[in-house]
Amino acid sequence: MSDEHRETGTGWPEPVEPVRPAGEPDPRPDAPDADELSPLVPGDPGEPSPESGDDDGATVNLAEVASAEAGSSAQPSDSPSAGPAGRRVSSAAVMIAALLALLGFTLVVQLKTTSTDPTLAATRQEDLVRIFSDLDSREKRLQQDIEGLEDSQRQLRSGEQGRQAALEEATKRADELGILAGTLPARGPGLAVRFEPGGKPIRADRVLDAVQELRGAGAEAMQISGGDRASARIIASTYFLDGAGDVLVVDGRPLTGPYTITVIGDPETMRTALNIPGGVAASVRGDGGNVSVEDREVAEVSALHAPLKLEHARPVS
Structure with missing residues (x-):
């Protein structure tokens, strides 16, 4: 037995194994192959020895590694991601850009909708x-x-x-006001518009639409006549109601169909207004009736409207 021993703490000395030169194979028959040995040996300074049982050394080594990594990440000049992080776009800028794009799209749609009339396009x-x-x-x-x-x-x-x-x-102004108020008769070029009912009677709203379209086309004086030759002057305050059966009530006066509106004004302009697509003529024809328009070189509006009896107002001389 060799005189070299090491202390084991058990009271029995343990012989010290001889140190082999580096690269020399182990002569023992049960020794493991050198290729199968782990590259990490107990003597490696980067790994703690499993036999030492010293936790303080491992803690110190981990702390040193962590501090080294923290030190390397704390240098923005050496980090490759420092540049892109500084140029990163914030979420507020993205939200503002999205809102501006939405506002522009809304304005474009509004302009196209306003400038395009679907009625005229069709x-x-x-x-x-x-x-x-x-x-x-x-x-x-x-x-x-x-x-x-x-x-x-x-x-x-x-x-x-x-x-x-x-x-x-x-x-002249008094005469014009008398014609507009229906207290004076009038004559001049115009039209005779005849409404003939079909499967359905001519409703009051259809007659009112015809009066409004004629006024918009420059009608100056109008009267409506029924099949029984009763007539009523049409002025600004005239109203139309659906009576019992096929009767049309004009300012409280019942009229039976067919109805004829005699109007004074520019014949060509008023004819165009009546024949506009979707207008009164198309509506009456859609109900099964018919609208015929006849030019008159001299149309006479002779029906008069009773003037209102004034109770409080007096003319000033």
């Missing part, structure tokens, strides 16, 4: 031509009214002739 070419002609006629008529009023203004400002012109203008 209208035929000949109907668009008639609508344009109607608008052109209205513009010419309004321009003539403006010129007439300007001429009257010049005459009223010209001394003695102005006084005479003022009297004539007042008389």
Whole structure:
């Protein structure tokens, strides 16, 4: 037995194994193959020895590794991800960009919806031509009214002739107001519009629609007649009601069909207004009835409307 022993703490000394040079194989018959040995040996300074049982050394080594990793990550100049992190876009900027894009899309849709009229887009070419002609006629008529009023203004400002012109203008204005109020008869070029019922009677709302379209086309005086030749003057306050059976009540006066509206105004403009797609003529035909329009070189509106009896108002002389 060799004299070299090491202390085991059990009271029995244990012989110390001889140290072999590096790379020399173990001569013992039960020694493991050198290729099967773990590269980590107890003497490796990076790993703690399993026989030492010293936990303080392992703790120190882990702490050193952690501090080394923290030190390397704390240097922004050496980290490859430091650049992209500084250029990262915040969520608030993304939200603002999305809201601006949504606002722009909404504005574009609103402009397209406002500038596009689905009714005119589905209208035929000949109907668009008639609508344009109607608008052109209205513009010419309004321009003539403006010129007439300007001429009257010049005459009223010209001394003695102005006084005479003022009297004539007042008389003319009184006649016009009398025609509009239905207290004076009128004649002039116009139309005779006849409503003939079919499977359904002519309703009051259809007649009212015809009156409104004629007024919009420049009608100046109107009256409605029934099949029994009873007539009623149509003015601004005229009302229409559906009576019992096929009777139409106009200002409290019952009329039986068919009905004829005699109107004074520009025949071409009023005819165009009545024949607009979806207008009164199309509505009556859709109910099974018929609307016929006849031009009159001289249309007479002779039915008068009883003037209101004034109780409190008196003219001022």
